[in-house]
Amino acid sequence: MVVVIKKNTDEEQLNNLKEWLKSFGVDIHESHGEYETVLGLIGDTSHIDTDLLSSLSIIESVTRISEPFKAANRKFHPDDTVIEVAGLKIGGGNFQYIAGPCSVESEEQITYIAKEVKKAGAAFLRGGAFKPRTSPYAFQGMRAEGLRLLEEAKEQTGMPIVTEIMDISHLELFENVDVIQVGARNMQNFELLKELGHTNKPILLKRGLAATIQELLMSAEYIMAGGNDKVILCERGIRTFETYTRNTMDISAIALLKEKTHLPVIADPSHAAGFSRLVKPLALAATAAGADGIMIEVHNDPAHALCDGPQALTPEQFSDVVSDCNSIRDILNK
Ligand code: PEP
Numbered sequence: 013m014v015v016v017i018k019k020n021t022d023e024e025q026l027n028n029l030k031e032w033l034k035s036f037g038v039d040i041h042e043s044h045g046e047y048e049t050v051l052g053l054i055g056d057t058s059h060i061d062t063d064l065l066s067s068l069s070i071i072e073s074v075t076r077i078s079e080p081f082k083a084a085n086r087k088f089h090p091d092d093t094v095i096e097v098a099g100l101k102i103g104g105g106n107f108q109y110i111a112g113p114c115s116v117e118s119e120e121q122i123t124y125i126a127k128e129v130k131k132a133g134a135a136f137l138r139g140g141a142f143k144p145r146t147s148p149y150a151f152q153g154m155r156a157e158g159l160r161l162l163e164e165a166k167e168q169t170g171m172p173i174v175t176e177i178m179d180i181s182h183l184e185l186f187e188n189v190d191v192i193q194v195g196a197r198n199m200q201n202f203e204l205l206k207e208l209g210h211t212n213k214p215i216l217l218k219r220g221l222a223a224t225i226q227e228l229l230m231s232a233e234y235i236m237a238g239g240n241d242k243v244i245l246c247e248r249g250i251r252t253f254e255t256y257t258r259n260t261m262d263i264s265a266i267a268l269l270k271e272k273t274h275l276p277v278i279a280d281p282s283h284a285a286g287f288s289r290l291v292k293p294l295a296l297a298a299t300a301a302g303a304d305g306i307m308i309e310v311h312n313d314p315a316h317a318l319c320d321g322p323q324a325l326t327p328e329q330f331s332d333v334v335s336d337c338n339s340i341r342d343i344l345n346k
């Protein structure tokens with residue numbers, strides 16, 4: 013249920029109202045916008061008499077939310093959520109590039125790529141240490157050592173790091189990670205999501221291979237229900253009948269998510285395309301559709317990458333994508 017409070021309501025009246033609402037056993041999410049205060053009620057609201065509530069002098073409107081996602085719902089929080097990581101903002105008009113290799117392969121590789129993508133305009137460094145691979149015989153990532161090398165690259169460049177967690181038992185290894193990624197394959201690993209809801213780290217939640225937009229939002233809700241509001245959603249392509257691309261980039265999901273939720277929404281054209289030559293057009297389309305950021309896989313030597321080489325851009329190609337995406341951003345901001 014969403015309760016909009018009239019402008020200029022004094023604090024005491026608002027507090028009395030909140031106490032009364034809490035007596036029904038609901039949780040209250042409070043959002044103070046420029047023009048209004050919104051109370052989002054989560055829990056069983058069936059005992060609250062909406063007619064009585066609407067009749068109170070300080071109430072502007074009362075609406076029951078039919079969607080199953082509440083905390084992530086834009087109706088609960090009309091303004092965009094801005095997530096700040098190491099002084100960098102994402103969401104609410106703040107756009108960021110996240111770039112780096114699919115997997116951390118060596119100290120030289122990760123620090124070289126970090127420096128190159130930083131020069132090209134990336135704010136965040138990505139790199140997988142724990143890799144979800146389809147084959148158990150494929151490179152599984154450098155694991156704890158990979159995290160250490162990411163930290164090293166962060167120290168050398170000052171770039172905050174984004175890397176994927178696959179198992180909650182690894183959480184303590186992620187202490188110095190700035191943004192924890194939940195990959196497509198784990199989008200509905202509900203126990204993992206619940207535990208991440210108890211951390212205060214920003215979570216980059218990727219859309220599952222066959223997940224609907226509502227299922228993605230429900231996964232965000234799992235994290236938020238635990239008290240962690242710092243969720244960044246990521247469209248990375250979904251599986252369709254098309255075989256020319258690795259996945260099908262759902263551009264409409266970007267525009268639609270921005271409508272349904274206040275959370276920042278970024279796009280990963282690399283995993284959608286599967287081929288480096290398609291990464292740029294998809295990045296431009298995602299930017300034009302209103303994404304709050306772009307995550308791109310970049311490798312110094314794509315032909316010899318241990319994972320996802322065919323979709324990796326060279327630092328030069330990445331720089332070209334950044335420059336054209338910035339031009340799109342300029343048009344949008346006019
Ligand atoms: C990745 O970001 O390297 C990755 C494995 O992505 P996804 O979960 O989207 O496949």
Ligand code: MN
Pocket residue numbers: 114115283309319320
């Ligand atoms: Mn990858």
